[in-house]
Amino acid sequence: MRTHFAEVLARENACLAGVTDGAKLAGWRRRVVEELMTPRSPYVFALRQTGDGAERADFLDRWRELIAETLDRLLQSGATGGTHCSSGQAARRADADPHKTAVLILAALHGGSTLSRIAKDPWPLNAALDLALAPFTATEDNSPARTVMSSPIGNMSP
């Protein structure tokens, strides 16, 4: 199990470091969804409820911190979402809590991938991430959750 945890953390460390605006955050999300819909991906093994509890807890803490740091950076730079957002959204983003949002994102990845696995459809995972990432994305992005896809991996490209 250690290899899956280490593998995911190494990749997340690299990918999240490059997330500097809302569009790159959307790119990160598409890539993670694709990983979670790929049966033998280390992401799938890492989120499965098996193996050493303490090691899993440590893995989840570190991933959560990476996500929170990224969100915090986006908030500091004011570079979230698209260019067309309502003042309501802007206000919500201003008081968005990166640490609590990171907990919801991790829960959405966890719960959403379980629902998507039993449904063999990325729709639930995308619906979960739409909700979790809402304060950090514009409403104008063509939300993948609204796109019906016939295959598990669908037409998502990295």
Next chain:
Amino acid sequence: MTTADSHNGRRLTARGAKTRTRIVTAASDLMYVKGVRATTLDDVLAASGVSKSQLYHHFDGKDALVRAVIDHVGERVIEREREALGHVSTIRGLRRWRDALVQNNALRHGAYGCALGSLASEVSDHDALARQALSRLFTEWQGLLAGVLRRLQDGGGLAPEASADQLATGLIAALQGGYMLAQTARDVTPMATALDMALAHIESLSKG
């Protein structure tokens, strides 16, 4: 008796039905506490006190038993959720639903999670029947939450353009993921946080 046996559709005698229930109840408890993979048929025999031949009379093997456990647990969870959500039409009502789930889970420091969610995270990719049964149950649960959100929309508590189905699915995912985070952390806090953040987003949609 009206109970039909799972794999051959035979009518069961009252005694047969009772034995079957004893097996399924014991298996459900064991799989909840130990997990599906770690639960053996020998464990189920020991916990239910039935004989091997009785067990094989009702179930071909572990896969058939797992499917019966999914039906049994699913029925209980959906009944509980129908009772909890069936008449909810306000954000306050949704928060009460959240409080009850979090508090129940806190009693055990989140150790076991959601009985249905644990089955979903453990069910084998190769057992299509079990997977489909779980998928139907979660769709039903999501439908109950979407019903709440539509009633919220009817009462002006949620923007009409919000997708009730999408939000309901997002909320179920947050709940299930929250259970899993709580289970790993042996602490219910991440579950509470995930649900609060998801509900805060839904509430924000009413304010435009």
